[in-house]
Amino acid sequence: MAHSYDQSDAEEEKLHFANVIATFQNYAQYSLSANNRRRKDLYTLPKADQELLIALGYREKLDQVDQAIIANADFLSEVVADPEIFGHALGNTEAESESSATANHHSHEHVSPGHTHSHDHSYSHTHDGTPQRRGRYKPTDFDMDKLRSTLKQFVRDWSVEGREEREACYKPMKEALLTHFAEIPVSERGCIRVLVPGAGLGRLAHDVAGLGFTCQGNEFSHYMLLSSHFILNRTEAVNAHMIYPYVHSFSNLASSEALLRPITIPDVLPSGLPQGVDFSLVAGDFEEIYGAEIKADEPQAGQWDAILTCFFIDTAKNIVNYLRIIHKILAPGGIWINVGPLLWHWENNTTNDPSIELSLAEVKELARAIGFRITDERTIDTTYTSNAQGMLGYVYHAEFWTATKV
Template structure:
């Protein structure tokens, strides 16, 4: 890959950011229990007759069940960051120390899924974090081993965890449901289904034994289910992800999971609003619904950590015309400059290659407070722009779906997502 490596200042900033993400995982237990303690404090501030009534309907006792669910989630989340050897450097190294930012040279065989993880320099740092959930978008480097699932290093007790970071972590739990549980099957069918069908249709004339020659890129790969599904249809696939929350979690689920339903998580316990009953709040979700390591042999499977525009941009000559298909799912609205995104997509595809898109237009940087630029187009404008850049949109429709939705909630956020296939002319 061409271009200059990161500066010492960038590396130091990156290490600090990674430490903050790991700290967020490790402090989930304390942070979430504190929120539940607030409910108890409010309960005891009520008149005694009111306390008695709430106990009679089971509300107060429910807080103990939520505590237990928090502890279960915490054990799972601490397991994820207990072994972060895919990333270079050490969480405990002083900021500014040497760090091996591996770039494209950092590929390693990564456990049972045999997914190669590459580490390109990233900048999440708040503004680019992404969740299409109800409150915000849930769209995350370094090395430390912690003995014991509840151990939090002393320096992490001194680090403050922000509510936005904790919200990203709570969103990550919901992403596990969407990507790796039986409960997420409906959303996957609605979202990944059309993409995978279009991919297979595009290469229907290719003998199945030659599908591994087809190179597919999935930017914004999240927790990796779409890339896994592409691989299991016989195509070679590379996922690209920017968020450390997603990278740590996807590495864990793809490479540290050995059985179906190995983990039980409680993704709905963080808000008591809009729930029909206590079962809706305390519903456990078992993950994964498949064994990620059981995948079709033959196709290449890799993950690249880094910003899409930095890793695959127009200056990256080795990426020019390197891909037969690019799949964007809930991704293009993460752009600050959508023109740049579309130019890069065109740059990446071989002549006749296909861009398959699915998602809304919830522009992530609209009205941001970080002084980032934001160019927001409507659907018609994007399609005209795509044609001007050199795409021919051939199939398109709107598909109604949710994103990390809770089926038992009394509030549902529904998107009419734009789906299309576009061929590079």
């Protein structure tokens, strides 16, 4: 449930934000030192073994990885070059302001400040996130893991290589949206308000806005917010950046090329959305922003014509509350379109947070009990930020459905 947002929350949040920035800034040192471990290990081997490995080009490979890490670090330092905009936004204790969401598409220049949350979750089970209070923050392995996941998230959302993976989910969602509103002329789509909670790096929300709908993404991870802000507002050319997302682990790779594969981003120019398109990203916790008791100035109830959740509902601690909020804020006859697995993010957390973990059948039964009519159910096999050239790949049997508020 939403709790009231006080001064200590604001401070906690500022501290957490500063720690995320420190993680970006420490990336080079941390990653170069991890690679240097390999170099040192090489030199502990018997001379004959070293010679064999050097003849394979192993030492050159380590040098190339260093170069790739430095290139990644240059990119990441650009992402956090201008964090003040966020600093101000995060210092704000007011919830999301509607004004930012009603301007034209340049409004996404301002990621509007809802309440951000002091935990960030990439798609993993691990939990941690206690901000340190004294001295210079030393990023943990957990922090670095999130940053490395963020690099892979860029591939998913903003590269040619990620197209197949993201479209496996985004395309059926966009098709269901277009089908539901097929009667509305294209010129009037701007009147239809679409919400994308857990928007990640913002591609789905961007593409929905590109279809002419009014679209608002919501996201609470500072890693995601800083990165989406950079790509949406500070990137002026297609393929402006080159990153090396796969240089951090040598496991399960068929070749050095798979390890050193560069990815260029973005594949489209985000600022190329048509004039007048209403697209915004709101920073903050979904439950706090959209589930707060209805305020006089920002009634969320019944305000959204469509809600698109992609790999999101399993981020709930209490799925009942997520579904209730989605139901409450949908307009009568509104549509909820979902794709995703049920990798309950808070399962086995170490922070004593509650976690309710339902089966797919239970989630659907719950949704019906809350007042949804579920249709168009199917399974979509898809990867999530996987290295397409790796020797290991996880495939989610993600569940797709559309649901209308009855």
